[in-house]
Amino acid sequence: MIVGQPVDRRDGRMKVTGRARYAAEFPLQGLAHAVLVQSTIAAGTILSFDTADAKGQPGVLAIITPDDAPRLQTKKASQQMVTAPLLQDKDIIYNGQHVAVVVADTLDRALEAAARVRVQYRQGEAVTIMDQALGQAAVPKHFRNGARPPDSQRGDPDAAFATAPVKIDVTYTTPVEHHNPMEPHATIAMWQGDRLTVWTATQGISGAQTTLATLFGVEPQNVRVVSPYVGGGFGCKGNTWPPATLAAMAARVVGRPVKLVLTRAQMYTSNGYRPRTIQKLKLGADQTGKLLAMRHDGFSQMSQPVLGEFVEPVALATEMLYACPNVAVSHRIVPVNQGLPTYMRAPGEASGVFALESAMDELAIALKMDPIALRLANYAEIDPHENKPFSSKKLRECYAQGAAKFEWSRRTPGPRSMRDGRWLVGLGMATATYPNNRRAASARVRLGTDGVAIVQSGTQDIGTGTYTVMAQVAADELHLPLSHVRFELGDTRYPKAPVSGGSSTVPSVSPAVQAACAALRARLFDMAIADPRTGWSGASHSDLRFENGVVIGPDRRITVPQLLAHQNLAFVEAEAESKPGDEKNEHSLHAFGAQFAEVRVDLETGEIRLTRCVGAFDAGRVLNAKTARSQLIGGITYGIGMALFEKTEVDAETGRIVNANIAEYLVPVNADIPPIETILVANDDRIGNPVGVKGMGELPMVGAAAAVANAVWHATGVRVRDLPIRIEDVLA
């Protein structure tokens, strides 16, 4: 078996030697450069542009403003497609909104000219801070794309809470955060007649193809999207944000290929962010710790409704994580003059489970109960919200194996009860869960006379290991050595695959790869049976095997080159689609985890150091022990960022983001990250999908922040309910 082995990343050498070509790096003849001009006010209308000075600069090819921008088919586009203004009108919704695009023959000249575009505005009233707009909180109109209402209730949580002997009634808040992938958003667009090719940094080439085709009114097959390497996405490359469309618009206007790369600062205004949340939690329990009532009311920051709608689904995990008879959740959005928020690693769960699992810690303290014991007392044997069995759930094993590795038993319950010299020591834990998502995906495989299988799928590798694990799946299915499998992705010429979001790439694409390889083997068997030289006529597929490029059957064997030669073929090819069936009607599909953090807090300075993290996860079958561990380390690190560092700061007066750079927007660096120990609990979930995998890109992010916050409480006795946790919080 090649699946499961810690195979090195197949794209690793390409990346570290600089040969992997990212979107901005495709050399094209006559490439021009586009630079965005952005609003300096937070609300209002554009009165006029003064472009004379800019136009007179050397090398300028075009200055595109709403006055002369090509009209796009925005009415035909879904709201996901029009994620911010596309120079189609003059309304200003937020500070930093794109108002014009300048194109020149070099980047420097485009920058110079862009700085000389003058814009006159009529300034409107802006509310830029969510907490000042709570009166405008609204019920979402398109929650989960209309698949369910934003609120749910089972039992009578308010009555049960009123009479519960032990109660927690608290509010948690999380800040706006930005994704900050290493590779900024970048697009090169080229038109040849009505055919558009874009090289773009995206988590979803297929979505980009649909969006661009719709907006420009061309057939989808006339739009080719190429994205072989993506330097991180984390959600901000999930939708097709305006810069990609504006690059294509600019290319059409100047009749040359155009490159548009966002600056790091523009990565804060142009492709979404994790919205601020305010979450009200009520938990009621009996004296033994049995949950009697849960209420989770979530508010998340939104832009103005004209830009569409994004809801941070903070309370979904609260519905299903614990066996509680009385549960209510709600989701509200609060419009401000900021850009549109979007998915960011573990959207919903990261913010929501921070609140839920902090509240569970507070409940354990009120009950004088061990935090793991409290969770086990409320363990959901079936999904209590959907009232269905889980396809598989190894959360008990996660708690047990994680606790053993972390040596949870050394924890003394009281706050400030563990010390190491001048350091207060704190141990905290939290549960993680994330849906095991799967969407329809297709793949094709071609086997030629050289014995090499070329597998193609229009999926993405956003740094996660898709190239590597899909080759492993194909190698096993075809009984070929890994060296004889090539996997290609990131091109809409390949069979269609879904967006790499919601941790769905592996659960969606690996079954398609497996199915395509099975179809190829079946075709080879058909050929071998039909080949008079094998003497197998009348045999069935079960009489044959395919191993190391050889079809083996009764009394003889035949190689693929022989089979192909007999029929004058250069290769044999098969394609397959794999999609979810009715498993979701019968089962609830989720991944799980138990996360542990150890912190040390300096008694005098309040300095918070993480000294150890352990995470035990049920992520189904593991395709590659090494890339899986990388995902877990990355997710936990992202969660540590959420717990202790990340916060986007807005100047209330101007609505401008003031720390739009990775010097002042704090992210953890290596020195902030302790040893991270990970456990993948043995599981193989063939109900969720035929490969047995569960997505694991977002899962390890989910419990990290609460585990850290709970550890900080244990060290200091200070409960921090507003992320990120900073020194000043624990010095109070």
Ligand code: MOS
């Ligand atoms: Mo993920 S936030 O669904 O890219």
